[in-house]
Amino acid sequence: MFRVFKDMEACFDERELGIASLKIGFKLDREGEDPEKALSFADRALKVLDQDGKPSLLVAVALQLMGSVSYGLKRFNDSLGYLNKANRLLGRLEEEGVANVENIRPVLHAVQLELGNVKTAMGRRDEALLNFKKALEIKEMTLGKDSKELGVGYRDLAEAYVSVLNFKEALPFGLKALEIHRKGIGHNSVEVAHDRRILGVIYTGMEEHEKALEQNQLSQRVLKNWGLSSELLRVEIDAANMQIALGKYDEAINTLKGIVQQTEKDSEVPQAIPYLENAVEKLKDSFGSRHFGVGYIYKNLGAAYLELDRPQSATQIFAVAKDILDVSLGPHHADSIETCQNLSKAYSAMGSYTLAIEFQQRVIDAWEGHGPGTEELREARHALEELKTKARGTSTNRVPTKALPLPQYSLASRNSQPSIPLTKNSASSIRLEN
Structure with a gap:
């Protein structure tokens, strides 16, 4: 790939090389093996595409890539700067009608998700929730109401609310995720198991422990069927905590005993x-x-x-x-x-x-x-x-x-x-x- 790019430098103009740099940067960022190299291609793409200072969708994409790579390098302040600039630029493009809204939305969605991730990493969880909500709103506009991906978006937002202990706000999003996945891919799907796990955590936070344990047990059943032992471990520990909350101490100890024996067996x-x-x-x-x-x-x-x-x-x-x-x-x-x-x-x-x-x-x-x-x-x-x-x-x-x-x-x-x-x-x- 790098050899091909080297050959391109001899015969392509700067803009074409900027677009090629952008594509290579995204590929490297996805692979995550050489973030510094990804950053150098992203930086080159941004400098080339932003030479005339005119707002464009490609400049916004380059800024989003710079933000993503910087986040991967744990340079959170740099990442936040690039992403905020991309967000402002995309808003301007939409207002001025410079680019098609259908083309703007996927980039805006990525920017909002990245902003949420960066702010979470910086401890600004409440601010991050606003970005996650905006990202979900974009998904709702672009995806069908029964889309599996939309269901995942609802669950992700529920987990974000759980992270700030706002269980009441998390519940409707968790229930929406479960409804979509149960209807679209069936009761025994892994996505449904994940939805039920987060619902168990939400009900625990709301001190509705019987409901929590019910969701947990349904989640365990599916994860066992799929042989997902690592994920099952987490759900079983949740179950022990729920049993303790319900005063079922002997059951909790039996659950924990089984977990220890299984982790030894599975080297986990x-x-x-x-x-x-x-x-x-x-x-x-x-x-x-x-x-x-x-x-x-x-x-x-x-x-x-x-x-x-x-x-x-x-x-x-x-x-x-x-x-x-x-x-x-x-x-x-x-x-x-x-x-x-x-x-x-x-x-x-x-x-x-x-x-x-x-x-x-x-x-x-x-x-x-x-x-x-x-x-x-x-x-x-x-x-x-x-x-x-x-x-x-x-x-x-x-x-x-x-x-x-x-x-x-x-x-x-x-x-x-x-x-x-x-x-x-x-x-x-x-x-x-x-």
């Missing part, structure tokens, strides 16, 4: 971590910081950090989990022992073999209380010998740093264990490494 631990962090805060707020459910989620959050080779964070989280589970379930409960085992693994990964051996010995002591012939006891003793060998510096075999698989214990068996009264106190804050 990095995506799960922020959701687990959010979930544990919700659980603490709902039924106290010392309940076994909070300890259980901390245990799995620690396992996620261990999986990501962040053992220092893992040890901090596991220590909190162990403290909660030892009190609420007892130190000989399988979950408490597993947390102690994971502490040993985390300390081993940090090279702190003395502490790793100490916690591994506690694991052995706890499993001995379950009988002398258990498989878990044999594995724990073997792990202790490996740790001792490694501590002496003679072993070439690393102790695995992946957390043990989650035990398959029912909530009923957990609830039969001693527990402590529920409180509203928050657990101590934990500082994690980056």
Whole structure:
């Protein structure tokens, strides 16, 4: 492409080269691989096309491209300047009738969307909403009322309102998106699933939790059918939060347990971590910081950090989990022992073999209380010998740093264990490494 452009420079005039630069700039901006190169072509196009200073649609397009590329480079002030200039120029073209309105609208729509994105990135979300609304109005004028693309526009605006916590304004746009997609592409489409997810979030914000959970469950069903595990993860975490809001704590813990097991299976631990962090805060707020459910989620959050080779964070989280589970379930409960085992693994990964051996010995002591012939006891003793060998510096075999698989214990068996009264106190804050 660049070689062809080089050849063109020998025989094409400046205006033709400006238009060619514009096309190459758009292609590079779309691909996103070389934004600086895209900016150089956009800049050349703008300088050539704006030489006479006369307003034209091509100059507006070049300004829009400059704004888009600058946004991709995180040069938000530059981007805002180019886009505002493009917006003013397009308004002037429409007023003066210099260009056909049908040709102006697609460019104006792109400019309004970009303005919304830039202002959002700059923290000016309320201003951004005005641009997003204008972009949607242009779509309404140019697309059929049942267009799938228009449905996506309604959903995008609903999400923009959600981002500023204006759930009441978001609701009609979310419902319009669902109506269009359900009618046009069917109940089991991915677009309908996305519409229902955002409606679930909106109803949660409006504290209509039963409606929220209904939309969430319908969304989950479609995403499962399509095998979209990453998107399903997000919706399932939403469901756990809704269950907590409805006081369905056992269901919420079961939901979170399933999420953790599935993310381990699908190697999606990095995506799960922020959701687990959010979930544990919700659980603490709902039924106290010392309940076994909070300890259980901390245990799995620690396992996620261990999986990501962040053992220092893992040890901090596991220590909190162990403290909660030892009190609420007892130190000989399988979950408490597993947390102690994971502490040993985390300390081993940090090279702190003395502490790793100490916690591994506690694991052995706890499993001995379950009988002398258990498989878990044999594995724990073997792990202790490996740790001792490694501590002496003679072993070439690393102790695995992946957390043990989650035990398959029912909530009923957990609830039969001693527990402590529920409180509203928050657990101590934990500082994690980056």
